[in-house]
Amino acid sequence: DIQMTQSPSTLSASVGDRVTITCRASQSISSWLAWYQQKPGKAPKLLIYKASSLESGVPSRFSGSGSGTEFTLTISSLQPDDFATYYCQQYNSYSAPTFGGGTKVEIK
Amino acid sequence: QVTLRESGPALVKPTQTLTLTCTFSGFSLSTSGMCVSWIRQPPGKALEWLALIDWDDDKYYSTSLKTRLTLSKDTSKNQVVLTMTNMDPVDTATYYCARTFGGASDYWGQGTQVTVSS
Numbered sequence A: 001d002i003q004m005t006q007s008p009s010t011l012s013a014s015v016g017d018r019v020t021i022t023c024r025a026s027q028s029i030s031s032w033l034a035w036y037q038q039k040p041g042k043a044p045k046l047l048i049y050k051a052s053s054l055e056s057g058v059p060s061r062f063s064g065s066g067s068g069t070e071f072t073l074t075i076s077s078l079q080p081d082d083f084a085t086y087y088c089q090q091y092n093s094y095s096a097p098t099f100g101g102g103t104k105v106e107i108k
Numbered sequence B: 001q002v003t004l005r006e007s008g009p010a011l012v013k014p015t016q017t018l019t020l021t022c023t024f025s026g027f028s029l030s031t032s033g034m035c036v037s038w039i040r041q042p043p044g045k046a047l048e049w050l051a052l053i054d055w056d057d058d059k060y061y062s063t064s065l066k067t068r069l070t071l072s073k074d075t076s077k078n079q080v081v082l083t084m085t086n087m088d089p090v091d092t093a094t095y096y097c098a099r100t101f102g103g104a105s106d107y108w109g110q111g112t113q114v115t116v117s118s
Helices: none
Strands: A004-007 A010-013 A019-025 A033-038 A045-049 A062-067 A070-075 A085-090 A103-107 B003-007 B018-025 B034-041 B048-054 B059-061 B069-074 B079-084 B093-101 B104-108 B112-116
Touching: A004 A085, A010 A019, A019 A033, A019 A085, A019 A103, A033 A062, A033 B104, A045 A062, A045 B104, A070 A085, B003 B093, B003 B104, B018 B034, B018 B093, B018 B112, B034 B079, B048 B069, B048 B079, B048 B093, B059 B069, B079 B093
Parallel strands: A010 A103
Antiparallel strands: A004 A019, A019 A070, A033 A045, A033 A085, A062 A070, A085 A103, B003 B018, B018 B079, B034 B048, B034 B093, B048 B059, B069 B079, B093 B104, B093 B112
16 A cells, blocks of 8 residues: 655744645655645545645635655645644555644644 | 445354445446445445456455455446455455446445454
8 A cells, every 4th residue: 555654744834934744755646636724623624636726615724735755735824724634645556545643733 | 416325234243244235327228338345344444446347347355365255246236236255354344336437436435344253
């Protein structure tokens, strides 16, 4: 199975900060990567698919980039509603999609 | 609009079989490319992908859990059923079903909490 490694595991930031989260795949997944946001007690929410495509209704301050094995999720100006845990997921094949370990974005 | 809802027992005993049902609306699992996935999350831990069933009735399972998982669908009832055998306390988690199209899961159920305890 393809392993997904997210960094950092925790990130402390202030409102207005630019935030970057990295996800690395153990082998090339082309652009088959999604990013999700999850708040406590809630289901994950799709933010980005195919590495850089913004899901409908998601604010434009969220952006994704990368291909192959290295990917980033960037929040251009952190808002109070963005404090949450973020997960990457590779879906290079239906047979074994895998999630990263998550990045918790906390208030500094 | 698209909705999904998981249902099943909140408590199961070790060695029992868990049966979860995902009832959905707003889309058809007969549509080419449409899939339903199951994902779980143990308390305080990361998401773990479990299984996926597609519009063509092809099924895919987690490598580590495939001997314990079975998926089925009833297209007429808009339901997908996941069974997991030989439950263990480490299987305690919130279980989610999600609509998956093109690989990413764009709509999720609220999740159902399952505790494995004697």
